[in-house]
Amino acid sequence: MAHPGSELAPAAALFRSLGDPTRLAILRRLALGEARVVDLTAQLGMAQSTVSAHLACLRDCALITGRPQGRQMFYALAQPQLLDLLTAAEELLAATGHAVALCPTYGTDTCEDTCR
Numbered sequence: 001m002a003h004p005g006s007e008l009a010p011a012a013a014l015f016r017s018l019g020d021p022t023r024l025a026i027l028r029r030l031a032l033g034e035a036r037v038v039d040l041t042a043q044l045g046m047a048q049s050t051v052s053a054h055l056a057c058l059r060d061c062a063l064i065t066g067r068p069q070g071r072q073m074f075y076a077l078a079q080p081q082l083l084d085l086l087t088a089a090e091e092l093l094a095a096t097g098h099a100v101a102l103c104p105t106y107g108t109d110t111c112e113d114t115c116r
Contacts, residue, residue, distance in 0.1 A: 017061040022046065023054050024086075030064060031083055034074040 018024060025044055029035055035043075040051045055075060058064045065078045077083065093100065101107050 014061070017057060017063065018085075020054065020057075022050065023058055026051070026054055026058065027063070027077065027082065027086065030075060030077050031086065034067070034076045036072050036074055040075075 018027075022044070026040060029040060029043055037048055037051055037055065040046075040055075041048050044051065055064065055066075059066060059075075062078055063082060064075050066073045066075050068074075
């Protein structure tokens with residue numbers, strides 16, 4: 001017998017992949033169009049190794065693609081539905097007054113230690 005909720009495991013994995021502020025910032029930037037690692041590091045103010053690790057996670061989850069051009073790799077959103085999901089999340093946050101940020105379990109003050 002399958003574990004209760006096992007059919008939800010892929011959705012849970014998707015939301016875990018989106019559950020990092022750096023990955024969300026990368027996706028937000030890629031929603032505007034292709035970008036190279038150097039572009040992302042400059043725009044996000046992060047180390048190349050950090051950005052590359054998050055890009056690898058997003059690529060492994062099939063949320064972004066990489067297009068080589070010469071010695072450079074241009075990253076883009078792989079699924080247009082991702083824009084709809086991110087837009088819906090922003091609308092939900094606006095509708096709840098960002099109440100999830102105050103959640104004692106997953107809120108922004110507690111999430112650093114408990115949500116990994």
